[in-house]
Structures are given as structure tokens and as C-alpha cells.
Amino acid sequence: MKYGYFDDVAREYIITDPKTPVKWINYIGTLAFGGFVDNTGGAILCKGDPSLNRITRYIAQLPASEFKGETLYLRVKTGEGYRIFSPYFTPTLDPLDHYECRVGLGYTRIISSFKGIATDVTIFVPLDESVELRLITVTNESALSQEIDCIPVVEYSHPDALKQFSNADWVPQTMQSKCEREEGGRVILMQYPFMCRDTKLNYFTADFAPSSFETDRCRFLGDNEYGAWAHPGALDGKELSNYEALRGDNIAALLHHIGTLRPGESRTMVTQLGQDGSLEIIREKSKKYCDHRAVLRALDDLSQFWEKYLSRMEVVTPDPAMNRMLNIHNPRQCFITYNWSRYLSLYQLAYGSRELGFRDSSQDVMGVMDRVPEKGKDLLVKLLSVQKKNGSALHQFNPLTMIGNVGESGERPDLPRYYSDDHLWSALAVCSYVKETGDFNFLDRIVPFYEKEENGGPQESATVLEHLQRGIEFTWNDRGKHGLPLLGFADWNDTVNLKIGAESSFTACLFGKALLDMIELARYLSNARLMATFSGYYETMKKAFNEQAWDGAWYIRYFDHDGSPLGSHKNAQGRIYVNSQSWAVLSGFAVKERAESALESVFKLLNTPKGIKLSAPGYNGFDPSKGGISTYPPGAKENGGIFLHTNPWVMIAETIIGNGDRAYEYYRQINPAMKNDCIDEFQCEPYVYPQNILGNEHPQFGLARNSWLSGTSSWTYQAATQFILGVRPTYKGLIIDPCVPRSWDAYTVTRVFRNASYRITVKNPNHKCKGDIALKVDGLEIVGPVVPVFADGKDHRVEAVIQ
Numbered sequence: 001m002k003y004g005y006f007d008d009v010a011r012e013y014i015i016t017d018p019k020t021p022v023k024w025i026n027y028i029g030t031l032a033f034g035g036f037v038d039n040t041g042g043a044i045l046c047k048g049d050p051s052l053n054r055i056t057r058y059i060a061q062l063p064a065s066e067f068k069g070e071t072l073y074l075r076v077k078t079g080e081g082y083r084i085f086s087p088y089f090t091p092t093l094d095p096l097d098h099y100e101c102r103v104g105l106g107y108t109r110i111i112s113s114f115k116g117i118a119t120d121v122t123i124f125v126p127l128d129e130s131v132e133l134r135l136i137t138v139t140n141e142s143a144l145s146q147e148i149d150c151i152p153v154v155e156y157s158h159p160d161a162l163k164q165f166s167n168a169d170w171v172p173q174t175m176q177s178k179c180e181r182e183e184g185g186r187v188i189l190m191q192y193p194f195m196c197r198d199t200k201l202n203y204f205t206a207d208f209a210p211s212s213f214e215t216d217r218c219r220f221l222g223d224n225e226y227g228a229w230a231h232p233g234a235l236d237g238k239e240l241s242n243y244e245a246l247r248g249d250n251i252a253a254l255l256h257h258i259g260t261l262r263p264g265e266s267r268t269m270v271t272q273l274g275q276d277g278s279l280e281i282i283r284e285k286s287k288k289y290c291d292h293r294a295v296l297r298a299l300d301d302l303s304q305f306w307e308k309y310l311s312r313m314e315v316v317t318p319d320p321a322m323n324r325m326l327n328i329h330n331p332r333q334c335f336i337t338y339n340w341s342r343y344l345s346l347y348q349l350a351y352g353s354r355e356l357g358f359r360d361s362s363q364d365v366m367g368v369m370d371r372v373p374e375k376g377k378d379l380l381v382k383l384l385s386v387q388k389k390n391g392s393a394l395h396q397f398n399p400l401t402m403i404g405n406v407g408e409s410g411e412r413p414d415l416p417r418y419y420s421d422d423h424l425w426s427a428l429a430v431c432s433y434v435k436e437t438g439d440f441n442f443l444d445r446i447v448p449f450y451e452k453e454e455n456g457g458p459q460e461s462a463t464v465l466e467h468l469q470r471g472i473e474f475t476w477n478d479r480g481k482h483g484l485p486l487l488g489f490a491d492w493n494d495t496v497n498l499k500i501g502a503e504s505s506f507t508a509c510l511f512g513k514a515l516l517d518m519i520e521l522a523r524y525l526s527n528a529r530l531m532a533t534f535s536g537y538y539e540t541m542k543k544a545f546n547e548q549a550w551d552g553a554w555y556i557r558y559f560d561h562d563g564s565p566l567g568s569h570k571n572a573q574g575r576i577y578v579n580s581q582s583w584a585v586l587s588g589f590a591v592k593e594r595a596e597s598a599l600e601s602v603f604k605l606l607n608t609p610k611g612i613k614l615s616a617p618g619y620n621g622f623d624p625s626k627g628g629i630s631t632y633p634p635g636a637k638e639n640g641g642i643f644l645h646t647n648p649w650v651m652i653a654e655t656i657i658g659n660g661d662r663a664y665e666y667y668r669q670i671n672p673a674m675k676n677d678c679i680d681e682f683q684c685e686p687y688v689y690p691q692n693i694l695g696n697e698h699p700q701f702g703l704a705r706n707s708w709l710s711g712t713s714s715w716t717y718q719a720a721t722q723f724i725l726g727v728r729p730t731y732k733g734l735i736i737d738p739c740v741p742r743s744w745d746a747y748t749v750t751r752v753f754r755n756a757s758y759r760i761t762v763k764n765p766n767h768k769c770k771g772d773i774a775l776k777v778d779g780l781e782i783v784g785p786v787v788p789v790f791a792d793g794k795d796h797r798v799e800a801v802i803q
């Protein structure tokens, strides 16, 4: 294993070579305060919003060797002067004698040694706090005493992340730094743009009294900044200049003479990088973590949080790589996508362009429902409050201001300014919440629509149920010539942007699935009127879809404004798209033969050993009449790439038709934990799903990008736990409906559901993918596959046999 290995007991991935093919990152904190740390200690941190309240300056596009956001230098006194190096590898790039970066749950720990000096740094954000801590221990492992200085450094961003890069006069004129000295010598370096002087202050401090500091990058690097991060000029002198910058590129560097360490001797210190409203608050709050016991307690609290989160569901299957993902990394990634949507990653940089996506977050939230349903509910309320009165939704919204926008459709005045799918996802998400929790009251909760008061009148509000109904009605009233929903600017596939009048068969299917969910809900609520109306819509759409979109061996994906098909055997490029096949099955629209034929076409025409492609063949040349898809070369992203988000939908579809072998094969072939052996080709982190992998039309087939923030996480988690392992919440209880590889003998799922613990063993004595289920609950046989709700706080034993 080339760059590292998994330690499942510690629930860590341990990177052993700092020169990973791209930075491998880890998230700390939450959207409220946090960001990510890379494997060489660089960090991007934001409070509440990565576009509007950015703290560190992390420029992902700079070479991997560059300084990014935060680092640590050590300085060892030698006969002639100083030896300077970074225990994080960058930016000094010294050949460390030992390096490991432990990617943990909510923390990163970098342990390294160089020429006899060992360093162990744990980086994390305490739960619900607005400060990043670095617990730094330096040990002299050499045979001689060593005089060591420890210099942690931060580079600040203007809070407006986009302005930081677009206005190189205004930004530096506003940046201010001040030094506050506390009793005992502790220094707090404050940093803020002038206009935030009384409201929003960044600070950097350590428990150890520094002897000097620097806040101006030019002075720190030296030589009018022809000095470099690899060897800052200021570190050649005994002390830093104690300069309080009132403009310019602001940094915070603290020089600590940690003393002469005897052989074997260690020193520990803690740095704090945070943001708060006033100096008084910062003074008070920052005292807490000057006590190392408080730091250790905060680490312990963090580990308790993750223990609780992960213990809500645990599986033991015959596949260790599946267990590893389902018990640790996949639910962990779901928590991250729930927090950050597509807002902040190494690839999605939140320079004012992207916020929380209505469609994205509605899908992400389903990935955390079984673990943090209350948090899921809060996000659902936010999402519904950016739905418009007509039932459609704003495409994105800012989590701080709750101001929504129409996404990229705003840049194309010639095209509709809505996406045809956004609002429909909330039906799936709300139903998943209610099935998980049984909280039917939520359906009656009043949530405002997005439009603000008109003429001083009250803002219109409605129940959650009505929000969902309006979403359905919007699509019902927005159909085109073939009876399928109009495409709008785009549907799930952002990059196919056709002229007004185009229709989407994917949106037809999503509408069908949303209706299935709503009809099931209406049945449970005994709402006959809703059931009848929605069943009528469902049958009409099913008929139109099957009459219009069947292409012989698969389903067409779009009808253009002039009625010509995309995703048909008639097309030379973009002949088949995966989503209209998988969703034809998920929606129940495809009858058995068509479902099998469509999924077989996916297998033959779109599958590769590295994942299923979104479409094929790729468009080879920019074609403005298709839109964004043709801006990529064939094999990349939506244009024939392996766009992973779509893969779990095919897995689910395969389980619906009973093909557990294939569903599992599709699962296994994209499992990142299996990528260690081809990691130089894959390049991204083997502990999370990426968004895309280059397809086989591209010379770099197999190369992954855009790791972490992808709907792949939530959907693969749902596909595996609810459809392959088949343990799925319903209104009446937990259904046990497995569809597994026939080779499997047995597996277990232990899951908390509505205040009881279900210890489920599934046996497969006849080696089938799917079959009738014989169920025993606490030793007693029950009829049907649904284990009832107990809500008694106790453990219940469930034995299921696939017959």
C-alpha cells in the first residue's frame, strides 16, 4: 500500500508519505466553525460561511509544495546559526525521517521526526466551539541536548473570499493586526478587516509565552518578499519584529523559545486559531485551552460524539472493505456532505459561486437520517424555506443570510431560471425523516415560503405537507409536448442545458418516485383525496414515459425543444444516459422486461471495471445547443465520465429487480477502500468517495477528482444499508429486505431505530440474492418482513432467513 493504510480499530487512515498524488484532506469542526486540514498541515477555516467569513488563506490551486493557510516551523540552534524545518513537510520540504498523518474522526494528527526532533501535532475543533486547536508536542530524540524554537504561523484571508482574490488594493488596505499581551506573557494576535473591528475578530494565541511575533508577511518572508515560505528570512534572526500590521498581507507568527531539551525530553504547547466578537470574549474564552487537561477533555468529547454517531448502526458482512466503509468512513463522509453540501472542499472553493444546494442537501440529508435525525430535520426546515410559493425551489442558498439564488441558470437569460428537479427531492427527504423517526407532527409544522412580504402583507407559510404538495403540483403543471416534465435550465444533470420546451425523462422518473413516496405517506395518513390525486398523476406520467421515452433497449434521456431525442440509439454521441435507466426502475415506471433490458444496456454500454459511466459516447467538441456537457472532453465528468453519484442509483435498481450479484459488483468496483492497489491512477483519498473518475474514453481512465463533497456518499450509503443489506425504515417498522450476492452466507446489522436497538442476523442458507424472508423477533416468528416499532429502549434480536 503506497501512501498509507487503514487502522480500523483507531478508525483512522494513516498516510505514510507526505507526497500524496494530490492533497488528501480531512474535515475538522462543522459549517458553524471549521473547514479542512490537508495532509501537510495546511488548513482552510471559516466561520458560518466559507464565502463570507473565511479566516485562513488557502489557495488550493497552488502547487502542493506551497504554504497553505497554516504551518509550523521548528528551529534548532546549531553552531553556526539555526536549522529550520517544518514537521508537516511543507513548506520546507525537508526529507523527514518519519512522517505519518492520521486522518481521524474530526481530527488530524501529524507525527514526524527529523534529525532527532520528533513532533506530534493533533489538530481539531472542539465540539460547538469557534476555535481550532493544535496540540503540539516536541521531543528531543537525539543523544544531545537541543535548543529548540517553535514558530506556528497562520496566513489570513479577507472574510470575503472572492474579494480576497479580486481586489488587491481594497483588501490589503483594510487588513489590521494588533497584539494583546496578557499577564504571564501570553500574547493574543488579533486580526480583522477594519470594518469588523468591533464585531468579528480572528485571533491566534498559544498557552506558551512567545518572545516575539510577526503579523506582516513581507517582514516575515523578508527581502521585499523575495524571501520564501521554504525559508522565511525572519527566522534567521533571533527574534521576530513585533510589528502590528495596519495593512497588507496579514499573518500571525509566534516565536516560542521552548527551551533546551535534554535527550528524551518533551515540551507540549497548544495554539488556538479562532474568531469571536470582542477582545473581552476572546481573552476569557482562550484561557480555557491554556489548560492542557481542557484540550484533552475536548478531544475526548469529540471522540464520544463520533462513537455515538457511528454506533447507531454497525454491520458485519463477509466483505471487510464494505464493513470499513459502512462502519466508519461512509457515514463519516455523509456527515461532512450534510454540513458542507458542495460548499467547501479542495475542489469546491466557495468563492461566492456556490452555496448550499437545494438538490444536493436534500439528498445529503438522507445519508444522516439514521444517525442524527434531529439535525436532519433542522436542515429540512431550512431547505423548505427556500421553496417558492409556486412549488419550485431556489437552487442554492446562503446558510448565514438564507438568501437564495437560481444558480448557473442566472447566467443564461435565454433559458428558464429554475431546475426541474430541485423541489421534488424534498418529498424523498421528508419521507425518509418521518420513516426514520415516526415524527408525523413534522408534516404539520408551518414553514414560510421563500418570497418575502409583498406590500407589507404577511409572508406566506404552509405546512410541510403542503410544501411537498406544491412541489408535486409545480411539476404536474409544467409538462411539455410529450407529457414529460419540462427540463427548466437543467435537471439533476446540471450540464445539459437545452432550449425552452425541452423535456426531461429523469425528472419524469423523479416525479414518479416522489409520487410513490407521497402516495405511501397519504395511505399511512388515510388521506384518500391525496392518494387518489397522486395516483392519477403517477399513472399518467408512467404511461407518457413508457409511450414516449422507450427507445427499444433503454429509455431516452431528454426530448429537445424540437422533439428530437437525446440518449437514443438515433444519436451518434450521448446515445445512452444512465439516469433514465436506473430511475425508470426506482420510480416503478419500467415494467419487468423493460427494467431488465434497460439495466442490461447499462451493464453492456456504460459499465467499466472502475464504475458506471454517466453517458456514452461523449460529445467530442463544444456544442452550445447541448450546454455545459460538451465543455468537457469525452470521458470527463458528465460527458461520459464515471460520475459516481449515479452509480448507487443503479445498485438500488439492481436490487429492485433482484440482482444482488450485480448490485454488489457495482458497489465493490467503486469502493474507495479498494483503491490502494491502483492509487497512483486513482490519486484521491482512499477513505472517501470522489465525485468523478475519468471514463474509458479518456487517456487517464481511472483518475478521480472532486473527493468528499458528492451525493455519492449519501446514496451509496443508502444503497448498501437499505437495499443491499436491505434494512430500511418504514412507517410501521424496519423492513428486512436484503438483496445480496448469492455467495454470502450471512451478515449482521445492529441498528438503533426509534429508541430501541435491533440486532439483526440475516442468513442465506440457499445462496440466493433475494427471496421470501422468514423472520423471528426475540425468538418468536412473525409474519411478513417488517419488524415492528418497539420504542422501549431495549435490545431486540432479529433473525432473518432468506428462503
Ligand code: GLC
Residues within 6 Å of the ligand: 342, 357, 359, 360, 491, 492, 493, 494, 495, 638, 645, 691, 710, 711
Ligand atoms: C454536481 C452538482 C449536483 C449535480 C451533479 C450533476 O455534483 O453538485 O447538484 O446534480 O453535479 O450535474
